[in-house]
Amino acid sequence: MPRPPALRRFPAARRAQPPRKRLGRGRRQGGPGSGPAARKWRERPGRDAWREYAASFVRAGLLQAPGPAGGGEAAPAARGLAAVEATEGAAVLLLPRAQKLTFTGKCRLTCLYGAVRVFGFTITQEQPPYDLFSPQTHSALTIEAVIYETLEKSKKEMRISARAMLRAHHVPRAARIKLMKNFAPLCSVVLLDGLDTSVTRFILNHPEFSHIFRVKRQRGPCFTPEDAALASTGIGKRDPESGLIFSESSVSAIEELIQACCEEDDGCPVILVCGPKSIGKSTFNRYLINLLLNHLPCVEYLECDLGQTEFTPPGCVSLINVSEPCLGPPFTHQRMPRKMVYYGEASCDQDTERYIDTVKYVFNSYKKEVPLVINTMGWVKGVGLLLLIDIIRLLSPSHIVQISVEDFKDMPRFTPEYINLAAGLHTKGKLQGKCKSMDVSGMEDWKQYEGESDFQTSTTGHKLLCVQPKFPGAGNAGEARVHSSILRDVAMLGYLGQLQPLETKSVLPLHSLVPYQVPFNAVALRVIHTDVAPTHIMYSVNASWVGLCRILDEVRCQTDGPVLLTQTPVCDCLGFGIIRGIDMERRLYHILTPVPTENLRLVNCLLLGNITIPDCVFTNQQGTEGEIPYVTSEYNYDISGAGKLKMKKHLKRREHSR
Numbered sequence: 199m200p201r202p203p204a205l206r207r208f209p210a211a212r213r214a215q216p217p218r219k220r221l222g223r224g225r226r227q228g229g230p231g232s233g234p235a236a237r238k239w240r241e242r243p244g245r246d247a248w249r250e251y252a253a254s255f256v257r258a259g260l261l262q263a264p265g266p267a268g269g270g271e272a273a274p275a276a277r278g279l280a281a282v283e284a285t286e287g288a289a290v291l292l293l294p295r296a297q298k299l300t301f302t303g304k305c306r307l308t309c310l311y312g313a314v315r316v317f318g319f320t321i322t323q324e325q326p327p328y329d330l331f332s333p334q335t336h337s338a339l340t341i342e343a344v345i346y347e348t349l350e351k352s353k354k355e356m357r358i359s360a361r362a363m364l365r366a367h368h369v370p371r372a373a374r375i376k377l378m379k380n381f382a383p384l385c386s387v388v389l390l391d392g393l394d395t396s397v398t399r400f401i402l403n404h405p406e407f408s409h410i411f412r413v414k415r416q417r418g419p420c421f422t423p424e425d426a427a428l429a430s431t432g433i434g435k436r437d438p439e440s441g442l443i444f445s446e447s448s449v450s451a452i453e454e455l456i457q458a459c460c461e462e463d464d465g466c467p468v469i470l471v472c473g474p475k476s477i478g479k480s481t482f483n484r485y486l487i488n489l490l491l492n493h494l495p496c497v498e499y500l501e502c503d504l505g506q507t508e509f510t511p512p513g514c515v516s517l518i519n520v521s522e523p524c525l526g527p528p529f530t531h532q533r534m535p536r537k538m539v540y541y542g543e544a545s546c547d548q549d550t551e552r553y554i555d556t557v558k559y560v561f562n563s564y565k566k567e568v569p570l571v572i573n574t575m576g577w578v579k580g581v582g583l584l585l586l587i588d589i590i591r592l593l594s595p596s597h598i599v600q601i602s603v604e605d606f607k608d609m610p611r612f613t614p615e616y617i618n619l620a621a622g623l624h625t626k627g628k629l630q631g632k633c634k635s636m637d638v639s640g641m642e643d644w645k646q647y648e649g650e651s652d653f654q655t656s657t658t659g660h661k662l663l664c665v666q667p668k669f670p671g672a673g674n675a676g677e678a679r680v681h682s683s684i685l686r687d688v689a690m691l692g693y694l695g696q697l698q699p700l701e702t703k704s705v706l707p708l709h710s711l712v713p714y715q716v717p718f719n720a721v722a723l724r725v726i727h728t729d730v731a732p733t734h735i736m737y738s739v740n741a742s743w744v745g746l747c748r749i750l751d752e753v754r755c756q757t758d759g760p761v762l763l764t765q766t767p768v769c770d771c772l773g774f775g776i777i778r779g780i781d782m783e784r785r786l787y788h789i790l791t792p793v794p795t796e797n798l799r800l801v802n803c804l805l806l807g808n809i810t811i812p813d814c815v816f817t818n819q820q821g822t823e824g825e826i827p828y829v830t831s832e833y834n835y836d837i838s839g840a841g842k843l844k845m846k847k848h849l850k851r852r853e854h855s856r
């Protein structure tokens with residue numbers, strides 16, 4: 199096994215952590231959600247007030263409506279959007295009222311005047327800059343001008359203050375003049391800067407993903423000066439249809455949920471979102487969270503989908519406090535949850551009981567102080583449906599958002615009555631036993647949790663919100679832009695990107711980074727997903743992805759290790775690492791991880807699951823001479839555990855019209 203260069207001790211040794219770029223930006227200010235308009239609305243009693251406020255969503259373009267701007271009642275302004283190059287790599291964009299820009303690429307947005315909404319989140323001029331990520335792997339982001347308070351300023355006063363903002367941001371005079379020609383009352387002006395973060399640099403450094411933010415270069419007369427200005431910042435205009443498309447049922451579900459979350463006497467709604475694969479659950483959740491963050495300082499998010507996790511690498515159940523908007527896909531916002539358990543598989547079909555225990559363990563940390571949004575797996579057929587019923591009983595949500603296309607027959611409507619009566623996989627329905635027609639075959643061997651004090655099966659009745667998505671390809675996983683395994687890989691790269699030092703512009707290959715050294719006897723070890731003979735354990739652990747966990751038992755070892763656990767614990771996971779190499783003589787694991795040292799001190803257990811390091815990490819070991827470590831072309835595939843690396847050349851699964 200290759201030995202890395204210099205080593206540091208772990209967990210006792212310190213590792214110099216460069217100051218992290220602060221993504222946090224404190225409490226929301228302004229925006230229709232928290233500004234005087236929203237306050238006025240909140241103070242007005244009755245549902246009509248809410249309806250009136252909700253209509254502003256429609257006016258602001260949340261609902262697709264006919265007309266070039268798709269802006270509902272708000273007629274498109276006479277003049278279109280204008281974009282001019284400001285300084286190098288930056289452009290200023292003027293959006294007349296209700297106008298939108300849908301784009302691919304990435305940029306940092308500062309609102310200079312008025313207010314814009316991106317993915318449901320409203321950014322006003324009082325707020326700091328926000329990083330926007332619109333890769334080809336997901337539906338494109340849209341920047342839309344929204345209606346805002348003018349505090350009864352005259353048109354002249356508005357022009358003066360817009361001009362002052364442009365000057366304050368060093369927008370050159372010629373650009374200012376050009377922009378101000380397009381100025382109209384209630385327009386919005388934003389500054390777009392080129393964006394290059396250490397995480398995106400690291401991801402883009404892998405040839406497989408180098409094009410995910412690439413903007414299609416247009417040529418000829420279609421390429422306007424506006425396009426040139428936008429291209430200078432790293433974004434390119436897209437058709438509005440490439441952005442989010444919300445059906446009326448989505449909009450009314452969102453209205454209802456925001457109302458429930460913002461009404462103080464309504465307690466803390468627990469919103470469970472479910473539906474088949476690729477139906478838009480994660481996108482709905484992100485959008486809902488962003489809208490809620492216009493009103494509330496934070497919301498909580500419970501991730502129960504092991505395969506497509508929002509804030510963590512795959513294979514985890516986690517609870518996270520979200521106070522910053524999600525303005526990109528999961529690989530752009532990997533964060534440390536409040537509570538996380540590493541389950542170790544992208545699906546739970548092999549051990550549903552441990553999955554239930556894991557969800558239960560993580561959910562116990564939710565204190566009902568802020569609304570909770572729950573994401574569930576897209577496995578909603580057969581056993582998956584039964585398991586979802588168990589999860590609903592366990593979490594007892596106040597609202598269920600059930601997303602499915604109209605002709606989807608595998609998932610019955612999750613009305614309170616249905617959830618009360620139906621059999622789950624580990625739980626009985628209320629009338630089960632009395633009702634002969636209910637299918638409980640094959641349930642005899644399952645442990646019945648009902649009646650156990652810690653398994654909350656009471657269904658107090660929830661509000662069911664049925665959503666029929668209308669975007670092309672909804673619910674058709676085969677038509678997805680990108681295969682789910684590729685999204686998992688890129689999420690892991692997003693996680694590993696946190697290892698990159700913030701201060702350097704170049705990408706440091708993973709094999710050049712200094713790992714921690716961990717004595718065998720300091721941590722217990724467990725392979726979750728398969729039985730491995732103790733004599734072979736080091737072969738399976740080397741060059742593997744591991745959960746860095748904390749078990750409550752003391753890790754005691756008479757010998758110099760390794761310490762092997764005989765059962766998989768349901769325990770806290772503090773992050774992930776790569777076992778970079780194993781020193782059999784000095785009995786040390788060499789682990790690369792972005793987990794901060796103070797948390798590493800708590801780690802006393804390494805869990806190895808069925809989540810593998812993306813192949814591109816092995817094949818992309820730049821600068822190595824001769825055979826690439828861990829990758830060989832001369833291997834005996836008869837040896838148990840040997841496998842062929844699949845070279846995924848294209849992100850697209852099949853030709854997609856968009």
Ligand SMILES: Nc1ncnc2c1ncn2[C@@H]1O[C@H](COP(=O)(O)OP(=O)(O)OP(=O)(O)O)[C@@H](O)[C@H]1O
Nearest residue numbers: 336337442443475476477478479480481506576669
């Ligand atoms: N409202 C929408 N408008 C346009 N595109 C959407 C919308 N919702 C989702 N999509 C796109 O559809 C694809 C699948 O969406 P998403 O990941 O949200 O589905 P999911 O149900 O969470 O999938 P999974 O079951 O795999 O977790 C993504 O490319 C996403 O950008």
